[in-house]
Structures are given as structure tokens and as C-alpha cells.
Amino acid sequence: MRDAAAQPPHAAGAPAGAPAAVHAEGVVKSFGSTLALDGVRLTVRPGESHALVGRNGAGKSTLVSVLTGLHRPDEGRVSFGGEPAPAYGDTAAWQSKVACVYQKSMVxxxxxxxxxxxxxxxxxxxxxxxxxxxxxxxxxxxxxxxxxxxxxxxxxxxxxxLTVEQRQFVEIARALSFGARLIVLDEPTAQLDARGIQRLFTKLRELQARGVAFLFISHHLQEVYELCTAVTVYRDARHVLSAQVADLPKDDLVAAMTGDAARSAGAWHAGENSGELSRATPLLRTGRLALEGVFEPLDLEVRPGEVLGVAGAAASGTTALGEVLVGMRAPTSGSVAVAGRAVRPGSVPDALDAGIGYIPEDRHLQGLVSTRSVAENATLTVADQLGPLGTVLPSRTRAFARTMIEALDIKTTGPEQQVTGLSGGNQQKVVVARALARNPKALVAVRPTAGVDIKSKDSLLGVVRRVADEGSAAVIISDELDDLRVCDRVLALFHGRVVATFGSGWSDRELVAAMEGVGERE
Known part of the structure; x- marks a missing residue:
């Protein structure tokens, strides 16, 4: 495979022969006994959108901290526009060179x-x-x-x-106002719907034409192929390859990131078991469920062993539907029932008691208590089972958490580790552990793989599939095609109404067309 770092193409908005917007060479960084970067390199040209990809723990975040002046490298060098990096600690000088727009807004x-x-x-x-x-x-x-x-x-x-999208634009404008010509975008699309992503990409292309360079960090490979011209892969703190996106097949990119030829989540597709499912009594059912101004009356039926996909942007009512199902929002009309038991509208405790588990869209905002341990986060929904007379025994909490850690393969130093010390993928597994702690009859997952690496994505989707295969009902609400491949059936929502229904054999083109309102199929 050709390493394209040495001779990159002429980037949009950059004069031929212009020095790199940023060049890092031989960068080494350790934290105690942990080697976070092992002689890595990176070159981003003016006007280029360059993807930096790799599994969680590959070294991406550490490199960003070096490029933005937060950490001094132990070895190696960094230059901007052909000039050495500013002195570490000179905040104003660093702001004039580079800025980072993080997944979690800093406004x-x-x-x-x-x-x-x-x-x-x-x-x-x-x-x-x-x-x-x-x-x-x-x-x-x-x-x-x-x-x-x-x-x-x-x-x-x-x-x-402001919307998430508007806050990102404000942060980008702020960075450019200081003179920065390199913007690091850390998972910028994680909280955007499909239209928001396209508006963001349009704006980035406009800025690229003016010579602004972007370092794009994302776990969504389709976005890399849509937006970026070049890509660099890190694995296990080392540089694996740099190449032109057009020259790099997706399978080769996945193999470079994982170190093997394991399939990506994109290879998922549910089996054809529609005949068996159609004969089963629905486990999760809604009757004319509606939220005025958000989504029209819906009659959903999800059977034991079935994973139902609800495809569409948040603006089409998908996220709101998930929140209504789990009691976070009260519907304008209609009902939700689990195994024939009616769920009190707008009541999270009643939804839990009825047997609904929930994986929220934003693990930082809704999924985790950042100041608490892995064990405490994983057992939040079963505190009543961890001791007599309403008490919570630490020994039971740790024992319960160890079971979940082993079952979900959560990479942690132990149940008492603070959850903020985990990678994004492992944090999401803790959220899943909490959702599964009560052995739910129905699991509702909203964009469950947002901001996680490929292998974690595959693992998380496998957990949802396993929950259904063991006799529960599952609903995945997402506009990520990879999330929806594990589903037995997919409903596409557009402007709050179901515009298409698909079995497991859908094509990307027809599902995206339905989500975007340009194709309908019943």
C-alpha cells in the first residue's frame, strides 16, 4: 500500500509548494509507564481536510494535545507553516496557529x-x-x-x-479570528443529524477553498470518504499509514485500524427470520403514539427476538420517539405497553418497572455520572437490589459490576475506576451495562455507537443483537447505516411520519433516500 505522506496532492485553496499547515515528525509522548505516542508523524497541507483515524487508545487525542500546545512531546518536532511550534505555555501564540473544536462544546x-x-x-x-x-x-x-x-x-x-451545529460554527469562527489556519475537529458530527452534517461539510469546504486546513477525527468512515482527501491511521500509539482517501479501499482502511482483517460493523446484516417473528405476540407495542409537532401517530409492534430499526434524523422526530418510549417525555396522545402492561406516560420509573432499558444518545449528558466509578454508573438502575432495607452495599455493587464488566468486555482497571478514565467505547459499554442491569424485556437504543471506534461499534451492536436473540425486543433509533444493519426490520421517518418500511435486505441508497424524504416505500 502506498504511503502518500511524502508527496501529497495540491490542496484546495493552497498555493503550489506552500509549506504544510502542520508537520509533526517522530513525536513521542509518555504518561508514566504508558507510551501514548511512539514516534508518530502527521502532515496536513493548507486547504486540506485530513482524517486522523484509529481505535480508541491509538494516540489520536494525545497527538491533538501536542498539536494544540497542551502537552510538550518527550521527543520529536512540530512545525506550523514551516516555522517551529511556539513555546509551550504561550497560549496566545498557540491560538494563532491551531485550535480544536471538541465533540463536547467549549462555549x-x-x-x-x-x-x-x-x-x-x-x-x-x-x-x-x-x-x-x-x-x-x-x-x-x-x-x-x-x-x-x-x-x-x-x-x-x-x-x-444555539443548536450544536451553530455552536460549532461559532467555535470555528473564534479560532479563525485569532489567526489559526489549522482547525482540529474532534468527532464534530457525533451530535448532528444528517442535514446538520451536510451543512457542516459545506461550510468546511468553503473554508478549505480559502486555505484553511482541517484535521478531521471521526469514527464514521463514510464521512472520511465523503469529506477528506487524505487519511492517517494510528494504531497502538504508532503511525500505520498515510494515504490518499481515493486510493484506499474501505476494507484496507479498516484492516489498518484494527491490525487484522476483521469485518467492520458495516458488514452486519440481520438474518431473514421475518416468518418466525411475524407469528410471535408483540412484546413492545404503541397505540397511536404521537407528540404534537414532532411525530404523527405511530403504531409500533416489536416482537421477542426482533430488532426494529427506526431510521431518520433527530429533526424528523426519531430522538423524541425514543424519549417518549422510555418515559423521558410525555406523549400528546397514545399509549406504550410492554408485555401487555401499560406504561404510565412521561414516567421513567414506571418504564423501568415495566421492563424498558434505555441507551441514550449522549452518554456525557444523559448516560454517565462523570464523578462516579464504573461500578456506581453500571448499577444506577438496580440500587434497590444491592442491599437490604434500601441500603447499598459496596461489596454487592462491586460484584454486580464485575459481572457486567466481564459480560461486556469493558476495558477497565476495576469496578472502582472513575468512568472518565475510560475510552469512549468503554464508557459507552458502561451505559449499556446500566441499561441491561435489570434484564429488560425491551431495549431502546438511540444512536448507540456515536463517537466509538469500529471494534467497539461492532461489539455494542452485537450486544443489542444478543439481547433480542435471548428473547427480548430491541429498538435501534439512528441515522447511522451501520447501526441499522443489525435490524430485522427498519422504519424510515421523515418529518415525523413513517415513509418507508424495509426488511433486512435494504440498500444504502434506498434507505438514505427514504430518510431524506426523496423515496417512499411501504
Whole structure:
């Protein structure tokens, strides 16, 4: 396989022969006895969208911390535009070279867009007399800055009122305002629906044409092939390859990331067992379930042993449907029942008691208590089973957690490890462990593989499939095609109504067309 790092093509918006936006060579970084980077390299050209991929623990996050000045490398060198990296600790100098837009937004929610744009730089943006901030000038400067980069956001709006997509655009504009010409995007699409992703990609291409370079970190390989021209793979803290995306088949990319020829989650497809399923009594059922203005009345039936997929963007009502099923939101009308037992609308405790398990869309916001251990997070839904008279015995908590750790192959130092110390894939497995702790009759999973690596994705989808195969009902709500391949049946939602129904043999083209509202099939 050709290593394309030495002779990259001319990137959009970059003059021929221009020095690399960033070049890292021979970078080594250790944390105690853990070797996080072992002589890695990376070259990103001006105007290029370059993917950095690898399994969790491959070294991607550590490299980003080195490239953004958060950590000093033990060995190796980093340069920007052909010049050596700034002195470590010189925050302003680093901001003028590179910025990172993280999966978890770094804007201050209670400040306005204008205040976030010029945080720590109010004086340069609109200083008034006597050292006071000139708010009118600040807002005008913010509006000019946003307009200059084509970002349609009100500078007076509170950051907490913005969509995820708008917050990302604000962070990118802020980085460019400091002079940075390299933007690191860390899982930028994890919380965006399909339309939001396309709008983000359109904006990135516009900025690339102006010479801005992007280092794109993602676990979604289809996005790499859609957006990026070059890709670098790390595995086990080492550089494996750098290549042009167009020259690299997906199977070869997966093999480079995993170190073997194991199939990706994209190879999943549920078996043809529709005949057996159709004869079983539904385990999870909804009757004319609706949420006004979000989704129209739905009659869903999910049988024991079945995985039902609900495909579509969050804006089409899919996420809201999942939240209604598990009691997080009350429906406008209709009912939910599990094994014939009605579930009280809008009641999470009653949904749990009825036998519904839930894997939420955002593990950081809804799935984990970051200050607690693996054991505490995994047993949140079964605290009533961990001791007599309402007490929780630590020994029972640890024993229960060890069982879940072994069953789900959670890579941890032990039940008492703080959950924030785990990789993204293992954090998601803890969320799954909590959902399965009560042996649910029905499992509802909303975008269950968001922000995890390929092997973890495969493992998590396998768990959902196994839950169904053992006699429960499962629902996967997602617009990720790989998530939906394990499903026996898929319903496509568009603008709150079912526009198509598919068996397990659907094609990517027809399912995407249905989700986007350009194809209907019943």
C-alpha cells in the first residue's frame, strides 16, 4: 500500500509548494509507564481536510494535545507553516496557529455569541473609554466576523440557545479570528443529524477553498470518504499509514485500524427470520403514539427476538420517539405497553418497572455520572437490589459490576475506576451495562455507537443483537447505516411520519433516500 505522506496532492485553496499547515515528525509522548505516542508523524497541507483515524487508545487525542500546545512531546518536532511550534505555555501564540473544536462544546452557555467570540480579548474587539467594554462595538465586530466566514448566527443570542451545529460554527469562527489556519475537529458530527452534517461539510469546504486546513477525527468512515482527501491511521500509539482517501479501499482502511482483517460493523446484516417473528405476540407495542409537532401517530409492534430499526434524523422526530418510549417525555396522545402492561406516560420509573432499558444518545449528558466509578454508573438502575432495607452495599455493587464488566468486555482497571478514565467505547459499554442491569424485556437504543471506534461499534451492536436473540425486543433509533444493519426490520421517518418500511435486505441508497424524504416505500 502506498504511503502518500511524502508527496501529497495540491490542496484546495493552497498555493503550489506552500509549506504544510502542520508537520509533526517522530513525536513521542509518555504518561508514566504508558507510551501514548511512539514516534508518530502527521502532515496536513493548507486547504486540506485530513482524517486522523484509529481505535480508541491509538494516540489520536494525545497527538491533538501536542498539536494544540497542551502537552510538550518527550521527543520529536512540530512545525506550523514551516516555522517551529511556539513555546509551550504561550497560549496566545498557540491560538494563532491551531485550535480544536471538541465533540463536547467549549462555549460558555450563559454568555452571548459575541462574548464567546472575544472571550479573553474584549479589549481588542471593542474597548470603550476607561478600559470599559464597548458593547455596541463588540456586537458590531462579532457580526462582521460571523458574516466574514458566512456564519448565520445572531451575535446577541445566548450560546445555550444555539443548536450544536451553530455552536460549532461559532467555535470555528473564534479560532479563525485569532489567526489559526489549522482547525482540529474532534468527532464534530457525533451530535448532528444528517442535514446538520451536510451543512457542516459545506461550510468546511468553503473554508478549505480559502486555505484553511482541517484535521478531521471521526469514527464514521463514510464521512472520511465523503469529506477528506487524505487519511492517517494510528494504531497502538504508532503511525500505520498515510494515504490518499481515493486510493484506499474501505476494507484496507479498516484492516489498518484494527491490525487484522476483521469485518467492520458495516458488514452486519440481520438474518431473514421475518416468518418466525411475524407469528410471535408483540412484546413492545404503541397505540397511536404521537407528540404534537414532532411525530404523527405511530403504531409500533416489536416482537421477542426482533430488532426494529427506526431510521431518520433527530429533526424528523426519531430522538423524541425514543424519549417518549422510555418515559423521558410525555406523549400528546397514545399509549406504550410492554408485555401487555401499560406504561404510565412521561414516567421513567414506571418504564423501568415495566421492563424498558434505555441507551441514550449522549452518554456525557444523559448516560454517565462523570464523578462516579464504573461500578456506581453500571448499577444506577438496580440500587434497590444491592442491599437490604434500601441500603447499598459496596461489596454487592462491586460484584454486580464485575459481572457486567466481564459480560461486556469493558476495558477497565476495576469496578472502582472513575468512568472518565475510560475510552469512549468503554464508557459507552458502561451505559449499556446500566441499561441491561435489570434484564429488560425491551431495549431502546438511540444512536448507540456515536463517537466509538469500529471494534467497539461492532461489539455494542452485537450486544443489542444478543439481547433480542435471548428473547427480548430491541429498538435501534439512528441515522447511522451501520447501526441499522443489525435490524430485522427498519422504519424510515421523515418529518415525523413513517415513509418507508424495509426488511433486512435494504440498500444504502434506498434507505438514505427514504430518510431524506426523496423515496417512499411501504
Amino acid at each position: 460558555v452557555p450563559d454568555l452571548t455569541v459575541a462574548e464567546n467570540l472575544f472571550l479573553n480579548n474584549f479589549g481588542g474587539a471593542g474597548a470603550g473609554s476607561g478600559g470599559l467594554i464597548g458593547w455596541r462595538g463588540l456586537r458590531r465586530r462579532a457580526a462582521d466576523l460571523l458574516a466574514g466566514y458566512g456564519v448565520d448566527v445572531d451575535p446577541t443570542a445566548r450560546a445555550k440557545d
